[in-house]
Amino acid sequence: xxxxxxxxxxxxxxxxxxxxxxxxxxxxxxxxxxxxxxxxxxxxxxxxxxxxxxxxxxxxxxxxxxxxxxxxxxxxxxxxxxxxxxxxxxxxxxxxxxxxxxxxxxxxxxxxxxxxxxxxxxxxxxxxxxxxxxxxxxxxxxxxxxxxxxxx
Numbered sequence: 001x002x003x004x005x006x007x008x009x010x011x012x013x014x015x016x017x018x019x020x021x022x023x024x025x026x027x028x029x030x031x032x033x034x035x036x037x038x039x040x041x042x043x044x045x046x047x048x049x050x051x052x053x054x055x056x057x058x059x060x061x062x063x064x065x066x067x068x069x070x071x072x073x074x075x076x077x078x079x080x081x082x083x084x085x086x087x088x089x090x091x092x093x094x095x096x097x098x099x100x101x102x103x104x105x106x107x108x109x110x111x112x113x114x115x116x117x118x119x120x121x122x123x124x125x126x127x128x129x130x131x132x133x134x135x136x137x138x139x140x141x142x143x144x145x146x147x148x149x150x151x152x
Contacts, residue, residue, distance in 0.1 A: 007035040009059040
């Protein structure tokens with residue numbers, strides 16, 4: 001397979017990655033990934049180079065063998081590793097469910113409901129404390145249809 005050697009082209013033309021990035025309307029990281037073999041140069045970018053510099057065919061070369069994981073920092077996923085990843089995801093999910101069942105953790109929605117319940121209980125406590133203060137003063141308090149008086 002033939003690939004375009006952007007780095008060789010850029011060096012021959014004495015152009016920086018930043019200048020190519022501006023020409024392509026992209027960031028410099030994109031150019032770096034193309035030059036390191038992580039990404040292929042899109043056809044529309046090749047057309048820009050062709051229109052700006054004329055014939056660019058001499059910069060096409062046979063592709064190198066795939067780079068190692070260490071060089072590209074990409075993960076090669078095969079069936080065994082996919083099974084491992086899937087098993088890991090299932091184990092994580094079952095661990096989360098077990099922790100919720102054992103009440104070690106709670107789903108966010110449940111925590112929000114509990115916060116609302118606590119706020120309502122605090123309001124009720126405040127009302128009861130106010131009623132208690134009124135009762136301590138010995139004044140009559142209307143509760144429903146009956147008046148309650150402290151005869152202390």
